[in-house]
Amino acid sequence: MIKKTYFYGTGKRKSAMAKVRLLSGGDGSITINNAPYDEVFNRLTHRQMIMEPFLTTNTVGKYNAVIKVIGGGTSGQCGAIVHGISRALLKVDEKLRPTLRQNGLLTRDSRIKERKKPGLKRARKAPQYTKR
Numbered sequence: 001m002i003k004k005t006y007f008y009g010t011g012k013r014k015s016a017m018a019k020v021r022l023l024s025g026g027d028g029s030i031t032i033n034n035a036p037y038d039e040v041f042n043r044l045t046h047r048q049m050i051m052e053p054f055l056t057t058n059t060v061g062k063y064n065a066v067i068k069v070i071g072g073g074t075s076g077q078c079g080a081i082v083h084g085i086s087r088a089l090l091k092v093d094e095k096l097r098p099t100l101r102q103n104g105l106l107t108r109d110s111r112i113k114e115r116k117k118p119g120l121k122r123a124r125k126a127p128q129y130t131k132r
Helices: 044-056 074-092 094-102
Strands: 006-013 016-024 030-032 063-070
Touching: 006 074, 016 074, 044 074, 044 094, 063 074, 074 094
Parallel strands: 030 063
Antiparallel strands: 006 016, 016 063
């Protein structure tokens, strides 16, 4: 029996969290929540973002990715997946760190929704001012 090697990585973006498992010696398939990634993400830009860590490190088709993602919307989930894949690739080979760092794939995007303030309608939107 052939032993399969997994590399794990966790990514976060906004309120989404992705648990990425890379299986070495695969055909390059990516499954997100037990569905192919092109069915989960309809937008071409999201699909390109998911492939970006593999393209920048020249590892396209070398690993199968099994991803569980929860929380957030599609953009947040996509960002969390990219972050998780990058961190998993880092566990595969530490020499990939400068390449991933240059492309900004290891930095966690800390931007989140700003809280609503008292007396305002939203975080910054104030009620309309009336002079008279």
